[in-house]
Every structure is written in structure tokens, then in C-alpha cells.
Amino acid sequence: MSQLEVRQLRKQWQETLAVKDISFEIAQGEFVALLGPSGCGKSTTLKMIAGLEDPSAGSIHLNGQDITHLPPGKRGLAMVFQSYALFPHLSIAENIVFGLKARGVGALERDQRLKRVTDLVNLGDHLAKKPSQLSGGQCQRVALARAIIAEAPLCLMDEPLSNLDAKLRNEMRVELRALQQRLGMTVLYVTHDQVEAMSMADRILLLNQGEIAQCGTPNALYQTPENTFVARFIGNPPMNLLHQDRSMLGVRPEHIRLAETGIAADVQRCDYHGADTIIDACLPSLSQQLIKLRLPGHQLLATGTRLNLQWFSDDQHLFCNTTGQRLPDYAQPTLTTHSLIQKELHHVTQH
Amino acid sequence: MNRLNQLYAWLMLLPALVLLLAFTHIPALTTLWHSLFFPARGRRPSEFAGLENYRSMLDDAVFWQAFYNNLWYAIGTVPTSMGLALAMALWVNSKISGRAALRLAYFTPTMLPMIAVANIWLFFYTPEIGLFNKLLNSVGLSGINWLGDPNWALPSLMLMTIWKEAGFFMIFYLAALQSLNKDIYAAAAVENASPLYVFRRITLPLLMPTTLFVLVNAVLNAFKLVDHLFILTKGGPNNATNLLLYYIYENAFSFFDSNYAAALTLVLLTLLILLALVQFLLIERRVHYR
Numbered sequence: 001m002s003q004l005e006v007r008q009l010r011k012q013w014q015e016t017l018a019v020k021d022i023s024f025e026i027a028q029g030e031f032v033a034l035l036g037p038s039g040c041g042k043s044t045t046l047k048m049i050a051g052l053e054d055p056s057a058g059s060i061h062l063n064g065q066d067i068t069h070l071p072p073g074k075r076g077l078a079m080v081f082q083s084y085a086l087f088p089h090l091s092i093a094e095n096i097v098f099g100l101k102a103r104g105v106g107a108l109e110r111d112q113r114l115k116r117v118t119d120l121v122n123l124g125d126h127l128a129k130k131p132s133q134l135s136g137g138q139c140q141r142v143a144l145a146r147a148i149i150a151e152a153p154l155c156l157m158d159e160p161l162s163n164l165d166a167k168l169r170n171e172m173r174v175e176l177r178a179l180q181q182r183l184g185m186t187v188l189y190v191t192h193d194q195v196e197a198m199s200m201a202d203r204i205l206l207l208n209q210g211e212i213a214q215c216g217t218p219n220a221l222y223q224t225p226e227n228t229f230v231a232r233f234i235g236n237p238p239m240n241l242l243h244q245d246r247s248m249l250g251v252r253p254e255h256i257r258l259a260e261t262g263i264a265a266d267v268q269r270c271d272y273h274g275a276d277t278i279i280d281a282c283l284p285s286l287s288q289q290l291i292k293l294r295l296p297g298h299q300l301l302a303t304g305t306r307l308n309l310q311w312f313s314d315d316q317h318l319f320c321n322t323t324g325q326r327l328p329d330y331a332q333p334t335l336t337t338h339s340l341i342q343k344e345l346h347h348v349t350q351h
Numbered sequence: 352m353n354r355l356n357q358l359y360a361w362l363m364l365l366p367a368l369v370l371l372l373a374f375t376h377i378p379a380l381t382t383l384w385h386s387l388f389f390p391a392r393g394r395r396p397s398e399f400a401g402l403e404n405y406r407s408m409l410d411d412a413v414f415w416q417a418f419y420n421n422l423w424y425a426i427g428t429v430p431t432s433m434g435l436a437l438a439m440a441l442w443v444n445s446k447i448s449g450r451a452a453l454r455l456a457y458f459t460p461t462m463l464p465m466i467a468v469a470n471i472w473l474f475f476y477t478p479e480i481g482l483f484n485k486l487l488n489s490v491g492l493s494g495i496n497w498l499g500d501p502n503w504a505l506p507s508l509m510l511m512t513i514w515k516e517a518g519f520f521m522i523f524y525l526a527a528l529q530s531l532n533k534d535i536y537a538a539a540a541v542e543n544a545s546p547l548y549v550f551r552r553i554t555l556p557l558l559m560p561t562t563l564f565v566l567v568n569a570v571l572n573a574f575k576l577v578d579h580l581f582i583l584t585k586g587g588p589n590n591a592t593n594l595l596l597y598y599i600y601e602n603a604f605s606f607f608d609s610n611y612a613a614a615l616t617l618v619l620l621t622l623l624i625l626l627a628l629v630q631f632l633l634i635e636r637r638v639h640y641r
Contacts, residue, residue, distance in 0.1 A: 098552075
């Protein structure tokens with residue numbers, strides 16, 4: 001039985017439909033990322049689940065209980081906010097046990113749980129300090145500790161890492177995921193950062209304009225995007241979409257390789273990223289459409305250099321020209337087959 | 352270079368410094384000097400009195416009455432108007448329809464000049480035709496001589512002052528409430544904190560800087576706002592509503608004893624400085640500044 005069930009959830013403000021009847025489920029112990037560009041309705045969805053926003057229609061069930069209209073505090077969930085939402089006048093210890101005090105948990109149990117949680121998130125030395133005396137990463141840990149100590153069946157996180165710098169964000173990502181797995185927490189995690197979603201989540205719910213564009217494992221979203229939105233959103237740089245007669249052909253920059261033969265392309269510019277170089281090239285055979293490819297190392301290619309491109313047939317995707325939906329794999333590409341090669345057996349790719 | 356910077360600094364400070372010296376510091380020192388003399392009478396020049404003005408203050412029953420009146424006036428108006436201000440601010444900060452109109456309504460008394468307010472309230476308090484007595488009469492109670500009865504005169508003034516001041520302090524509380532982080536309240540709601548608990552543990556502590564500011568201002572106002580006395584009671588009946596500043600005015604401009612008024616002024620000034628110091632020292636420790 002799934003832990004959280006969201007059915008036909010909708011949010012409407014006058015004319016604008018922010019969330020369009022979305023339904024999904026989260027199982028016990030699962031880490032689900034609610035991913036999408038800004039304004040796609042992901043934060044609104046989270047707020048409705050938390051009870052901070054009233055849904056216009058639909059229902060929310062947690063462990064079989066209808067919580068759609070319960071006040072936030074009665075829903076049995078914890079939440080981590082983007083701004084951390086720490087109480088600036090209270091000490092770290094007071095911040096963490098705030099909810100336990102409000103719920104009337106006894107002092108002895110409170111102290112035990114505080115000890116346990118502060119050990120988990122490494123905050124032991126800072127308990128007497130005020131939030132203003134801590135760094136961003138430490139504040140994030142306090143917010144996390146406050147959510148963990150509640151031992152709620154569901155933990156909601158609203159872009160918890162987006163206020164941290166890149167290095168700290170990477171560290172916290174690993175730490176957060178490890179903590180979630182160790183405690184078996186059920187997490188719904190809102191983010192606009194696909195790297196966070198890809199690296200941490202068991203499952204990704206990708207939202208676009210208030211609708212679920214695709215729901216599946218990170219690998220599924222990457223390998224078999226169901227429409228062009230998913231194809232372009234997941235992956236960096238995004239998937240190339242080449243317009244053909246009746247369909248669009250998608251291939252990821254990292255899946256393109258240079259070969260002796262293949263589809264011809266003329267280099268436009270090179271963008272050096274350190275470990276690899278992103279090359280923009282145009283395809284004379286496809287009315288000069290632009291294609292991006294990722295080559296390892298530092299590539300210095302003069303503008304106009306002729307390249308021959310190849311990719312595995314497994315790595316190409318076909319989408320309908322009008323609806324943008326994925327076309328079944330048996331629909332053969334109209335692109336010249338000489339750019340397709342069979343996968344070599346010794347070639348190591350993980351699918 | 353450093354000297355030039357110094358010169359610039361002093362030049363920049365000069366306008367403010369001149370104004371402060373001319374209208375604050377020099378008059379204060381002159382007042383101190385004046386308070387050490389007897390007033391000039393007729394052709395007799397004023398004579399050095401030493402601390403005689405201060406000594407006679409100790410024996411001056413009217414001074415002591417004005418002093419205690421003022422103390423009661425402060426105790427009666429400051430906490431009540433601050434409490435009301437906070438309650439009103441919390442109310443007009445919540446999601447209610449027509450809250451813009453409500454905010455304006457609460458703020459209206461502040462926009463009126465004290466003299467105008469006193470004239471309005473003079474009508475409320477008038478014994479025969481006043482609003483309050485008409486209301487009392489309509490429920491069968493006999494009227495009260497609000498401003499004429501020594502027992503009622505000071506409380507009547509306090510009531511009007513609370514009405515006048517609460518709206519002003521509400522604006523400060525409202526501004527402070529609106530600057531508080533909304534996420535904090537969302538977090539508290541998720542933690543199942545009751546409204547009372549949230550108010551006690553979060554709102555009130557976070558409003559402490561505002562409370563200190565309002566408190567200092569309210570206490571100062573209680574000692575320096577006497578405009579309404581000129582309209583309502585002129586310190587009477589029998590000095591029942593005489594306040595320190597009004598008594599200073601009486602001494603200086605009715606009794607023409609500007610030297611005694613100077614001595615009273617210094618006493619009032621010292622009192623206010625002491626009060627402000629006590630408030631800062633007592634509350635500073637409990638204030639969390641962001």
C-alpha cells in the first residue's frame with residue numbers, strides 16, 4: 001500500500017490553472033523528486049500536500065487517511081523550507097525541539113531525541129548558538145534535524161539546497177541521500193535542479209505547466225523520455241531535436257561520436273568545459289540544423305571543420321512532429337541509416 | 352590627505368551640528384544656568400539662588416501632585432495603548448476583508464492634531480449634552496461630571512490619550528509584523544503549534560525590538576504631550592490633571608517664574624533620561640535584533 005496518494009489534485013487562481021488534476025503515489029521509504037522549471041506548479045503541489053495551500057479540487061491521502069482538509073499540524077508530516085525557516089531568536093536546540101515542545105513531548109524524551117538527531121547531522125557543538133551564528137550549510141542541517149526529529153511518516157522538502165553554494169550543495173546532496181536511506185525516510189523533494197533529482201531520487205515526477213510530463217526512475221527519464229519536453233529538460237546540454245519530414249529525431253550530445261563515415265557536420269563553435277568540450281555544428285544534409293555534441297578533453301576545432309557523426313541506434317529517440325510525444329521504437333528513422341551503427345559488444349554503456 | 356578628510360568630515364557635520372547646538376545643547380545649558388537664579392522682579396535684577404529653586408521644589412505640593420499625576424498618567428496609558436496597538440496590528444494583519452479600511456480607521460486618531468482631538472472629546476465629556484452621559488442616561492444611569500470631578504478627570508484624559516496613541520503605535524507593530532518571514536509561520540504550522548503558542552514563542556519575541564522602540568516613545572509622549580490640557584481641563588480641577596510639562600508652562604508663562612520653570616525642566620529631563628536608560632538596560636537583554 002502506498003504511503004502518499006494524490007488524486008486529481010488541482011489548484012486554480014481565478015483564470016490560471018496552476019496545477020492541473022495531477023495524480024501520483026509515493027511508497028514507503030521512497031525518495032521522489034518533484035522536478036520542473038520555475039512556475040510549473042511544483043511548489044504549489046507541495047504546499048497543498050503540506051496543508052499550507054487549499055486545493056481547488058482533488059484529494060490527498062496519507063497512509064489511507066484523507067488529509068485533504070486537515071490543518072498542516074495534524075497531517076503527520078515534516079517539512080524543510082528553502083529559506084530554512086529557522087526561528088532567529090531561538091537557539092539551535094530550541095529550534096530543533098520546537099515541534100516536540102508544541103506537541104507536548106516530555107522533556108526526557110525530547111532530550112534523547114535531540115541527542116540522537118544532532119549526532120546524525122553533526123550539530124552537537126552548536127546547540128547553544130543562534131541561527132545567525134551558523135553558516136548556510138549548518139542552517140540547512142538544523143532545518144533537516146527539525147524535520148527528522150518529528151519522525152513523521154512523510155517529509156516534504158522545498159528546494160532545500162538551492163541557497164547553498166555549488167560545492168556545499170554537492171556534499172549535502174550525498175549526505176541527504178545517505179541519511180534518507182539510513183533512516184528509511186519517505187521524502188517528496190521539490191527541485192528545479194535536474195542534477196539533484198537525477199542523483200538523489202528513486203523516482204522523478206517531472207512537471208510541466210501544472211501537468212505531469214513524465215514519472216519514472218531517473219534512468220527511465222533519461223533513456224526513454226516520453227515527449228520532447230522531458231527530452232530537452234533532462235540532460236545537459238539538452239537533447240538535440242532534429243526536424244525531419246514527419247518526426248523529430250532526438251539524440252543526446254554525449255551519445256554522438258566522431259567516425260570515419262557518418263552524417264556530415266560543419267563545426268560552428270567550441271565551448272570548452274574542462275573535462276569535455278561542447279561543439280556546435282550544423283548539418284548540411286538536414287537544412288543546416290544545429291546539433292550539439294560533447295567530446296572528451298580540450299578540442300580545438302576551427303570553424304567549418306567537417307566532421308562525420310555517428311551514434312548507436314539505441315541512443316536515438318523519435319518524437320511526433322505535432323504532439324511532441326515519443327514514437328514507438330519500431331517506427332524506423334527516416335534519417336539515413338549510415339549514421340547508425342550497431343553497438344559493439346565490448347563497448348561499455350550502462351542502461 | 353587625512354587632514355583634508357577630517358576637514359570634509361567636519362564640514363559635512365557642520366549644518367547638523369549648528370542646528371543641534373543652537374536649538375538643543377545651548378538652550379539646555381542656558382536652562383541649567385537659569386535654574387540657579389531667582390527671577391527678576393521689577394527693577395531688581397535676578398539674584399543668584401544656588402540650589403534654592405530645587406529646594407523649594409521639594410516643598411511644592413503642586414509639583415509633587417503633578418509628578419504623581421504624570422506617573423499615574425504614564426502607567427495608565429502606556430501599557431494599555433501598547434497592548435491595544437499590538438492587538439489591533441495582529442487583527443489588521445490577518446486575512447480579513449476590508450482590512451485596508453480598518454487600518455485607516457485605526458490610524459485616523461493619529462492624523463488628527465491633539466487640539467482637534469481634545470475638542471472632539473470635550474464634546475464627548477460635556478456633562479449635560481455629552482455623548483458619554485447621554486449613553487449612560489439612556490440605560491438609566493446618572494451622568495458623570497467627567498472633567499469636573501477630581502476623581503474622574505485624570506482617567507478621562509487617559510482614555511482619550513489611549514484612543515489617540517494606540518493607532519500610532521499600531522503602525523509600528525504592523526510594519527514589524529509584515530517584515531516577519533512567512534516561512535517561519537508555515538514551519539510553526541507544520542509543527543502543530545497552536546496560535547497562542549506561536550504568539551508567545553515566535554511573534555512576541557520577534558517583535559521585541561519594536562516593543563522597546565514603542566515603549567520608549569510612549570513613555571516620552573506621556574511626559575511631553577500636554578496639548579489637550581489647554582482645551583480640556585487646564586490642569587484642574589484643583590490640579591487633579593496637572594502634568595509636569597503643563598506645570599512648567601504655567602510657571603514660565605502664567606506665574607512668570609522662568610527660573611523655577613527652568614529648574615522643573617531639568618528635573619523632567621533627568622527623569623526622562625533615567626527612564627529611557629532603565630528601559631534600555633532592562634529590555635535590551637531580552638531583545639533579539641535580526
